[in-house]
Amino acid sequence: MSKFNPARNLAVTVLTAVMQRGAYANIALDAALRETPLTSVDTVLATTIVYGSLQHWLTLDWQLAPFLHGKKVEPWVHTLLLTALYQMTALDRVPDRAVLFDSTEIAKKRGNPGLAKLITGVLRHVQRQGLRDPQTISDPAERLSIGESLPRWLVDQFTAIYGAEKTAAIARSVNTLPRPTLRVNTPAFTVAQVQAMLQDEGIATTASTVSPVGLVAEGGHLAATAAFKAGAFTIQDESSMLVAPTLTVQPGDTVLDACAAPGGKTTHLASYGAQVTALDIHAHKVRLIEQNAARLHLSDRIHAEALDARQAAAHFGMAKFNKVLVDAPCSGLGLLRRKPEIRYTKKADDIARLPQIQGAILDAVAPTVTPGGALVYSTCTMLPAENGDVVAAFLTRHPEFKQVAVPLPPQLTATATVPALQLTPDDMGSDGFYIAKLVKQG
Template sequence: MSTTKSARAVALETLIRILRDGSYSNISLNNSLRHSQLSQADRNFCTRLVYGTIQYKIYLEYQLHDLVKTKLKEDYLLPLLLMSAYQILFLDKVPNRAAVNEANLLAKQFGKPHSTGFKIVNGILHALIRRGPVLPDKQDSVQYLSVKESVPEWLVQYLIANWGIERTNSILTSINLPAKNTVRVARVADFEEVIKKLTELGFEPEKSAIATDELVLARGGVSETSLFKDGKLTIQDEAASLAVSAFNFVGEEEVLDACSAPGGKTVQIAENLTTGHVTALDIHENKLRLVKQNADRMNVKDRVITKAMDARKADQIFEQGQFAKILVDAPCSGLGLLRRKPEIRYTKNLNDLTNLQKVQLALLDHLSGLVQAEGELVYSTCTIAVEEDEAVVKEFLKQHPEFELQAFKAGEIDAPDGMLKILPDSYGSDGFFIAKFVMRG
């Protein structure tokens, strides 16, 4: 990528890939930034443009709908209009004149020869500035919330049905706040010394309210520090780290992490072992490379074994009762990650929840026999959908009466009934679900 490209040009290229090709926002953005020569300030601005535009896509489309009078034939036009509208409506520090001027320059840069795209862009953006933002009538609470918080109507209805209108308001407001920068400090590291060094580097660390080994940082960029490179800490969400802390480790156990990539929880398990091992499964060999890299960086590779396979076939490979503990961090809809991966809200639907439930139950069914008597089985997801969480637990217990839920404490949170549901507005973390089963002796 040319060193002359601006933050807006890099953001626009990224948005075109995301909106046209369905690329994951975090992966696409990371690739764009890695190949750019942007300063840290411009990287931050580019990141905000990409995530903000995706996050508020429904709202921004609603603002533009009545202003677009012609078919947008070139694939850069809609992403450019959305990105520019985001700046006009959300970024107070960007003057409207600058947003329009830069949009015109980008239209000329990205348009075909002799294209009149810049005239279309210029006209629409000036019309938006004159008119200002609009919202649907509040009488229709579903459409109003859908547009205001930029969430599909089916999801608004789903949240209201399960948690009521007030909690839905709170959840939707929460998911549009910036995601926290959180790190988990390695067990072998001196916690206070890590805090001291992060403070010296200007990260302003604060202790997590829910996870005893997590810190919340004031800014990103920690992966460039020696603390990260030397395995003193790793980037991990507060709620996600609680799944492993639900186990009661002795240190000598053989543990199975059934859905391990990219390896954050695998490494966390390994840190709790002394003579034991964790076997990490993933269906894709290339993803297991990430697990190995993480284990190597965090200095626990001697306790990690990787195997490429579908976890639903694990009972054909491993022996009955082979593992003292099994973590099933199951594939899910990801509805707890809407703050961190905003495009998820546009790619999922109700059918996904029931289809994924079948996969989740199949995983638990095939893996449950590998747990030894009185062994622990932890099921976790990064979704808040009842179909993938509580309903899976209920059906699994119905099919496997040899298991029962067991109370646990994860970090600072007690789960007396053996299940823990964290909604996105509970602590400002990812939405997450954890259930702990124990095999009856």
């Protein structure tokens, strides 16, 4: 019996779960890799196919359409064809013959000889005829949507906010590979110490240009290192590392992290010597906060509990915390590079409901802030409806708060900086992020 590379079959399984059932790519891929252990080379191949196919899904689908002639195929067959096209067009070191052979064998195993014949016929036709070029599309917005695999509604929204040129830069940026980044657990460890520890484990790093406590790794499984297990660092995006410093936390401060899981910002806040109360609505996510706190040796400074942040005032009472962070639930559109499936699973209607939730959380935590205390509102998105508009509406309802400028690190390039900070993925190669700081009048 002919054998095919299990990495390709695994990628089809994961992608079908993501695109048909709404699974998260990272979780589905991790689970599949645990169930079907692969060699390190094949793990890289499977991961590349999954994330590369997701990044270019609309482009690949548009290129495939003429070869199917309107024929409806099962979702896994459609996925198998798209992954084959991705490998044939994007992976220079993967020979077409290997892609054709494995795709045909996978079709035989998962389906029948008739499907295998269909797969072979389509891919051979692609080889003979070649693929269409998205640059031939006359409408500029549609050309960008298909060419960079960004749904048309997102192209239209970003263009209305940022203009066509900036939207094109964002679209290109989110189709690059995400960089493995980490935050050093200072002051327990120094940046230089962690660099040396990782170097000893064969992982080279460079200093982050976004955060002074960040490092960018050239590769490697960071969570499997001895340095990670020792609590020397946590895995966190560079943009996210800017949130905690905005609160200017001092030793002895009482801090509320209202939407805390999995605890990256919570532990960053605690690293300044503050006592942090961390909330999440789900008990299993509270356990994640506690596990991260324990690994980073910060359990004595962090109290995590399951609570809907919209109940904060009723639960804690008035003027309880002098620093509050609301890293609000949001559309996550700033994470398009790291979580490419978001662009297909999120809809405009979903996002329209979020500002009400975000505003309700801000309203609930406002009474818990002491006079003279600070409230930071942050999201990992790029839409004013979830960011500046939410803050503006909150300030109208709560005139006791005043917005102040977010300090901009000197090395940082940002899309907007007055008074809030707005990063988009093309600014520094990190996640899109929004940070606003509000001070309660005394």
